[in-house]
Amino acid sequence: MLNFIIRRLLWTVLVMFAITLLVFVIFFKTPGVDPARQIAGRNPSPQVLAEIRHQFGLDEPFPVQYGLMMKKIFITRDLVSYSNQGQKVIPEIAAAVPATLSLVVGAAVIWIVVSISMGLLAAVLKGTFFDPLLMIVALIGISIPVFWLGEVVNLISQSRLHDTFLFSWVPPLGYTPLTQDPLQWFKGLVLPWITLSVLYIGFYARVLRASVLEIQNEDYIRTARAKGLTERRVLLRHTLRNSMITYVSLFGLDFGALVAGGVLLVEIVFGIHGLGYLAYQSLTNLDLPVIMATVIYAAFFIVLASALVDVAYARLDPRVRLT
Amino acid sequence: MAAVLEEVTAAGDPGQAVAGRSPWALAGRQLLRNRLAMASLALFLLIVVACFLAPFYAKHIAHVDAFANNINGTTIVNGKKVPLMEAGGGTLHLGVTPIGPTWDPAHYFLGADSQGRDVMALVLYGGRASLLVGIGSAAIACLAATILALIAGFFGGTVDALLSRIMDLIWAFPVILLAICIGTELLTSSNGLQFGPIHIVATSLWLPTLIIAVIYVPYVYRPIRGHVLTVINKEYAEAAIALGASNLRLMFSDILPNVVSVVIVLFPLMIATTIFTEAALSFLGVGVQPPNVSWGTIISDGQQLLYTRPIVSIAPGIMIVLTVLALNVLGDGIRDALDPRAKLRVEGQ
Numbered sequence: 001m002l003n004f005i006i007r008r009l010l011w012t013v014l015v016m017f018a019i020t021l022l023v024f025v026i027f028f029k030t031p032g033v034d035p036a037r038q039i040a041g042r043n044p045s046p047q048v049l050a051e052i053r054h055q056f057g058l059d060e061p062f063p064v065q066y067g068l069m070m071k072k073i074f075i076t077r078d079l080v081s082y083s084n085q086g087q088k089v090i091p092e093i094a095a096a097v098p099a100t101l102s103l104v105v106g107a108a109v110i111w112i113v114v115s116i117s118m119g120l121l122a123a124v125l126k127g128t129f130f131d132p133l134l135m136i137v138a139l140i141g142i143s144i145p146v147f148w149l150g151e152v153v154n155l156i157s158q159s160r161l162h163d164t165f166l167f168s169w170v171p172p173l174g175y176t177p178l179t180q181d182p183l184q185w186f187k188g189l190v191l192p193w194i195t196l197s198v199l200y201i202g203f204y205a206r207v208l209r210a211s212v213l214e215i216q217n218e219d220y221i222r223t224a225r226a227k228g229l230t231e232r233r234v235l236l237r238h239t240l241r242n243s244m245i246t247y248v249s250l251f252g253l254d255f256g257a258l259v260a261g262g263v264l265l266v267e268i269v270f271g272i273h274g275l276g277y278l279a280y281q282s283l284t285n286l287d288l289p290v291i292m293a294t295v296i297y298a299a300f301f302i303v304l305a306s307a308l309v310d311v312a313y314a315r316l317d318p319r320v321r322l323t
Numbered sequence: 324m325a326a327v328l329e330e331v332t333a334a335g336d337p338g339q340a341v342a343g344r345s346p347w348a349l350a351g352r353q354l355l356r357n358r359l360a361m362a363s364l365a366l367f368l369l370i371v372v373a374c375f376l377a378p379f380y381a382k383h384i385a386h387v388d389a390f391a392n393n394i395n396g397t398t399i400v401n402g403k404k405v406p407l408m409e410a411g412g413g414t415l416h417l418g419v420t421p422i423g424p425t426w427d428p429a430h431y432f433l434g435a436d437s438q439g440r441d442v443m444a445l446v447l448y449g450g451r452a453s454l455l456v457g458i459g460s461a462a463i464a465c466l467a468a469t470i471l472a473l474i475a476g477f478f479g480g481t482v483d484a485l486l487s488r489i490m491d492l493i494w495a496f497p498v499i500l501l502a503i504c505i506g507t508e509l510l511t512s513s514n515g516l517q518f519g520p521i522h523i524v525a526t527s528l529w530l531p532t533l534i535i536a537v538i539y540v541p542y543v544y545r546p547i548r549g550h551v552l553t554v555i556n557k558e559y560a561e562a563a564i565a566l567g568a569s570n571l572r573l574m575f576s577d578i579l580p581n582v583v584s585v586v587i588v589l590f591p592l593m594i595a596t597t598i599f600t601e602a603a604l605s606f607l608g609v610g611v612q613p614p615n616v617s618w619g620t621i622i623s624d625g626q627q628l629l630y631t632r633p634i635v636s637i638a639p640g641i642m643i644v645l646t647v648l649a650l651n652v653l654g655d656g657i658r659d660a661l662d663p664r665a666k667l668r669v670e671g672q
């Protein structure tokens with residue numbers, strides 16, 4: 001276990017180093033790109049440019065520039081935004097995390113519950129009319145672009161049917177913190193949750209159905225039936241538990257990627273100012289410090305998620321050893 | 324979405340097919356019998372043909388220039404001449420609202436967008452760009468990943484470790500963020516991509532194609548590499564080595580034909596994924612650049628008209644859903660046809 005933790009920590013550091021270096025090179029060293037010009041705004045004079053270069057350490061050699069930025073992120077923690085002068089980056093990120101977590105966790109609850117029910121139901125009803133029907137519904141879910149679905153949901157809930165009893169409870173777009181008003185928090189997030197979970201429901205229902213069908217042919221399922229266990233017990237304790245092995249490992253990776261900013265399309269469409277939104281804003285403003293900080297945060301979250309997946313995997317399947 | 328590809332890692336080992344008929348013929352026959360997959364193929368081809376006939380539609384049916392600004396234009400509805408931009412639309416009855424769908428192919432079938440352009444013609448042109456970028460980037464990603472996987476699986480050791488670690492690194496990052504990073508840099512701040520003698524202007528469709536291709540290489544690489552590793556330990560590969568086959572011969576004559584089925588299974592699913600990504604990037608403004616349009620840019624432009632003329636955003640979205648759905652069903656069909664494990668599963672029920 002200790003060995004596992006050490007290896008994962010080293011890998012995390014390596015991933016963060018490589019990703020930050022990559023982003024740094026993309027934004028600082030692409031030929032024809034001058035960050036000083038981006039900070040200075042329109043038509044700066046050469047003196048202003050030189051001053052900005054010096055002030056932000058852009059006249060230093062490349063490794064020094066990179067080191068300076070890392071120092072400001074990890075040691076002094078006083079990195080400031082380029083485009084929004086004076087704005088400290090790290091508190092900005094910390095403030096965006098709750099919105100993203102609320103969105104992703106809520107959607108994950110919906111997609112776990114619905115996809116497991118759908119996948120199990122389809123597998124149990126194989127051979128009837130319902131199995132292909134459920135799977136076609138799942139496929140349609142996979143085929144809808146999430147940002148477009150969000151717009152259609154907005155169109156219906158904010159405009160077309162907003163004045164009917166169906167959607168009159170929907171608050172305007174935006175995010176209300178949980179601590180400020182829990183009811184408003186919930187109301188504002190219901191539709192984003194559903195929108196985000198549609199794709200994953202379809203996808204995970206298909207994955208679960210496939211693995212349930214595969215596992216139903218295993219010898220230990222026959223043994224369990226031969227022992228006289230009830231069909232429900234065989235399904236829940238023997239089949240479902242083993243089917244969850246694939247499910248859990250995929251879930252961890254998707255969850256990690258979403259929390260790390262992959263959720264930005266939903267955040268943008270619903271006006272939720274979370275991490276993805278922040279990352280997108282900083283990218284369009286070419287606000288390098290914010291980009292670097294969000295990227296580090298994202299890489300950390302993804303590596304953490306994959307480590308947790310491995311731990312969960314070993315729990316579910318005792319044959320797997322953590323190395 | 325990565326997992327879509329993970330699911331099919333165990334695909335195709337044509338060697339186990341019944342003797343006498345070639346495995347490809349068997350797979351082809353099974354695919355032909357899959358009516359749902361054939362219907363999807365027909366739908367996909369229909370969309371492709373319709374989109375590539377966009378210039379014909381614009382010129383001979385709608386009689387419009389799909390890209391020209393036409394705010395002061397007029398069209399004919401029920402035999403009467405009406406302006407394209409109707410005064411006083413929206414909730415506040417201020418400004419102008421473009422004309423809505425007329426359901427007449429010759430006169431703004433789906434209405435006009437905020438610049439007075441024919442939405443139907445735009446959707447067809449946009450589909451052309453979306454399909455070009457989607458199919459092109461999927462093809463490039465599959466090709467590059469196959470070559471890298473062949474090299475990694477064949478040489479093993481350090482080469483494999485190095486390549487696989489690089490792929491893991493790219494994997495360890497949300498694709499959409501990576502694509503936005505590269506896209507922002509190449510499309511908005513500098514003047515396209517300058518790489519030695521090759522210069523690609525920022526408005527070229529090649530740029531989003533290459534960006535999307537690059538970010539999806541690891542997703543194709545992983546399953547193919549796994550398959551190369553199993554093939555290389557098979558008896559026929561050992562026999563070829565014993566016969567003194569050269570490295571290139573081994574790679575291209577013995578291993579490649581046996582992993583091609585994996586690539587074929589992945590390809591339609593990859594196109595579905597890349598069309599999705601293109602739409603998302605263009606929606607965010609870092610994909611296809613004006614004057615080109617794609618389904619993603621039309622949805623993005625339609626955002627400001629969402630509550631007054633929702634058809635501008637809805638029409639391209641429906642096209643994306645239909646295209647991606649057709650590709651997913653087709654991809655499933657191809658996988659079932661080429662994947663003997665799936666056959667066993669069906670027989671075992």
